[in-house]
Amino acid sequence: MKLSVFVKSVLATSLAVSVLASQAAYAETMRLRMHTFYGTEVDQIAADLSDRVKEASDGSLQIQFFRGGELVDSDQFVEAVAQGSISIAHGVGSYWPGTVGIGTIEAGLPGAWVSVEEARDIFANQGLDKIIAEAYEEKGVKLIGRGFGSDYGLVTTKPVTSLEDLGDMRIRATSSIATVLQKFDIPTAFIPGEELYIALSTGVIDGAVYGGPVEYEQLRINEVAGYYTDLNLLNPGWTENLLINPGTWEKMSDEQQQILQTELDQYLLDVHNWLEEGNQRLIDEGTLFEFATLSEEDSRDLAEASLPIWREEAARSERNARAVEILIQNAKAKGRLSE
Template sequence: MKRSTFVKGTLITSVAASLLVSQLAYSDTVRLRMHTFYGTEMDEIAADLRERVKESSDGSLRIQFFRGGELVDSSQFVNAVSRGTIDIAHGVGSYWPGQVSIGTIEAGLPGAWVSTDEARDVFTDQGLDELIAEAYEEQGVKLIGRGYGSDYGLLTSEPVSSLEDLKSMRIRATSSIATVLEKFDIPTTFLPAEELYVGLSTGVIDGAVYGGPVEYEQLKLNEVAKYYTDINLLNPGWIETALINPSTWEKMSEEQQQIITTEIDRYLEDIHQWLEEGNQKIIDEGALFEFATLPAEDSRKLAEAALPIWEEEAEKSERNAQAVEILINNATQQGRLSE
């Protein structure tokens, strides 16, 4: 009896201890430093994300949010996540093409897609995201989310009626768009979003291809430039990427991982819808900007000039070649390229 009582007591103690350890492990708060390339315009959406993650995880997951430029430069997101300086990054692949060569393709090659539904299909159903995830894994980061931007027009301090007008201007653009513009002797440079206001107000740049009307309004660029021109080259004009540090990811339980991916997906979709609705409202009101569209012939020239960029990107690696093949097959199926 004594031995039986001892064994029984030992088992009860062991089970209780195991339960206690399990509860303590789950109750440890995982604090995640998340950095976006956006500024204050996304504060409300970011606050919703933080609250949902906290509630869904019973407080075991907490997000500390950083806006564009607050902790690290957007172009350094991949390195920062890999080193653990930040845990989660929300950016655009064209900010780091020197680190992840497929990033330019990921962000959106000119002419690659013309609707959000088409872009979603290319990434999720035609295998593009699988190739991209492999590339990020090689850089020590994990792909956990995909966002779809919105309108991608040209904002300038002077009106634009043709490509010829742009030859006397310096335009801020990411690498792929810059390559197209430079084929028409249009000077380009790159500035992060947080520097666009100063760049336009001081004449460092004369225009920018960055986003749609709502983003330009949120950055208060309507105070220094009011001419918005639709260049009819890519929509969505950029594709957003969410990355996480692998060590941070592995420390979380499967349930916590699911919470993060689910809520990051919702966060990215909320941003997309906010952009779409905001752009249309500003266009309908017509008060902040003067709207124009590049002549169809000029848009056609831009599209034709973009095709060699696809070939150049394909030559950078076997993975890039596979990605471009996906784009070519899709564009052919959509009727934008001949077989």
């Protein structure tokens, strides 16, 4: 079939307009400053993210990545994103409970979930992330990603196989875990992660609840504390989030938003897989730590001791109460709480 000169002209013009429109949509390169709470251990994962985003967006989105502490402290992420000094933050809600009141619940209350699958369902399908997003919106930031940590066990300078073994030890723990341990007369203290090595080597503390085997390996904790005990209380032991400046998000085209969302989701999954694979490798090798697990009875006692923390968090606000109610109903459905 032969086309007239007029039709050919119209087609050529339409094609040119389409190309120009596509180029115009990407005319301005957006440079995104992304900050994580992790250190050098996620450098390769971050580099892969930057490469994928740049390629998928034809160079219109470019990520400049910053490690923990390089630009702002991790507990200042919410303010920094809201002000636009960083575009995207990769953090943990428990770093800023004074700024976002639901942060401690978001990060993970003791006994809230016992598997990644359960945690994903609670956040995505039972409405927890929707409630959390409301809280961040009020602070001028947009929640665009949910990540999941990994093992969250106890490392000590001598063997621990029961709660009784902890009676004469001082354990580093965050506030919620510390509250649970204190109910069993176990002394606790809070020490920043970067100070754990010195604190353990000098006897300031005798153990720490900080992460999984791979995190302890990164900090060389095995050199000063060679025993790892699974508390079987919260797994994954923390959740991670991605926050973006709303103005930055709204400047993107729909296609750019989809590209960024897809690649950030992959980034969070890559971090989780790195943690899981690293922890399993160290457990299988069995050379870095001597591994043990608390008895079911001790773990159940810890879980029951956690309930006052749930109630305390619920009492802080109506929003927190709604979030805790989701956790309660889930725990009942799983048989971990009685009716």
